[in-house]
Amino acid sequence: MLLCAIAASALMFVDHRFTRMEEVRAQLSTVVAPIQWVVSVPSDVLTWGALALSEQRALVEENRRLREQILHLSHRVQHMSSLTAENVRLRELLGAAARNEVPYITAELLSLDSDPFAQQMVIDRGRRNGVFVGQPVMDASGLVGQVTAVSAYSSRVLMVADASHALPVQVNRNGLRFVVQGTGQYDALSVLHVPDTADIRVGDLLVTSGLAGRFPPGYPVARVTEVEHDPGQPFARVAAAPVARLQRSRHFLLLFPPEPAPVPDDAGWDRELPGDEPPDALIEAPDTEESG
Template identity: 60%
Template sequence: MAQVRSTLTIVVTPLQWSADLPGRLWGWGVDLLSHRNALLEENETLKSQVLLLSKRVERMAALAAENVRLRELLHAVAVDEENFITAELIGLDADPFTHQVVINRGREDGVYVGQPVIDATGLMGQVISVAAYTSRVLLVADASHAVPVQINRNGLRLIALGTGAIDELRLAHVPDTADIEENDLLVTSGLGGRFPVGYPVAQVTHIQHDPGQPFAIVSARPLAQLDRSRYLLLLFPNARQPWQPDACRSPINSAQCRPHRLEDTEPVDLPANAFADETEQPPAEAASTQASHSP
């Protein structure tokens, strides 16, 4: 049935594309007619932003290399960089009951169902159907979406449910005694097996302890700009990588490309998971926490 659907979707792809055309033309017109000073100003802001980011990347390269070496010392599992492709939004859902968007990447680009999608600021959602040249993304705010998260501060694992409101997520089954505060950052825990670990999802906005309720009522605001982002990133976590870039080319991966000199040395005598990652749980627990949406 999914096959039939994705084939049929090709029929309506031109319609979807052309429905987005006015917005596209408007954006183009605004670019064309924008004021020179405004452009110069934007240029300045972008330059300073690039400076800031490149400074961070410089440190990041060193830290990442150090991290890889330390993990090698501990014989821990290597954490791979995720590959990604960029995508552009070409359509919104016309139905106000759901939160979905259509993007301009499809099976031809290696997109698959269940693929995580992020934007510049956080997790957007996941791919729920793929056609040849387009695919459909379910946003985290949709009422049928759930994502396993953890609090960045202390690693407490929770599940963030969409509510149907674009700016609110609800955390399910939070004990009244749980260590959770307003403004806590929620990042993906990677336990559902669908989203890679460590991407920011939401920020806790409100906690209510109601003695009449079995659990605390916690709401959070999604960090991704669900209703504004036009450019998205499709991640390829773990083995499903469409292309294999030369890992040695980027400074961040260079540490992984060195020959394994450590193998000659004696293994450090430490308990196996003394420093193991917080998120590496036994499979049974991981399975019970899994709450990814399956359309």
């Protein structure tokens, strides 16, 4: 036990001081990937057994609920199709560029981090599937987080609820932009530096703003749950709850957002205004001789 403690301390020191351990960690993650799959087998077997032993009445009731849900979603899709067509016409009138669909791949949960102070998880997609560090991860409800480490067959995802995670968002109702940071709890986020006079209300939906270039704009992140104004303070205390089901989702989408367009070197930032002349171009007055 003493030797294991010394070895663990040495590895933590090396990992903290040197960046070469990232590749070693990735290789070790590849080695332990089969172990993670084996660990997830009992849960899959139990799920299959529970489904096989379900009563027919429960299956009929679940089938009925699913049919109602499909009908409800079909109605929403029909409504959204008309809104999409209207949005396209308005963009054509305004001359705005059309929004392209963001490609994605699906992934499944392998394990959750056992550290109570870190909200992270491991999914079954890795470098062989094109996953990269910083890639956005979604579930059926909203943004889950981003990829922080990638191995050949699996990846580690940092959730939005982690205390070290922050991202720029905007209020879907009026476009106000803020920064949302995790609090270390799955059901709570903190909206930072909100002016006391800002138009933000309980129930407002916060979506990605796309300003950082990492998350594509328009994806739901959280919903405001509390706005507290303190007289005499310049900022209000605003709390929000993630819309993603961080503790219940098992299937996810990994987005492949387009790379931001590079800014050309001759964008005209240093262009001289008309009439401006450099200091060395000042015209000196000619010398004149006084006449007798």
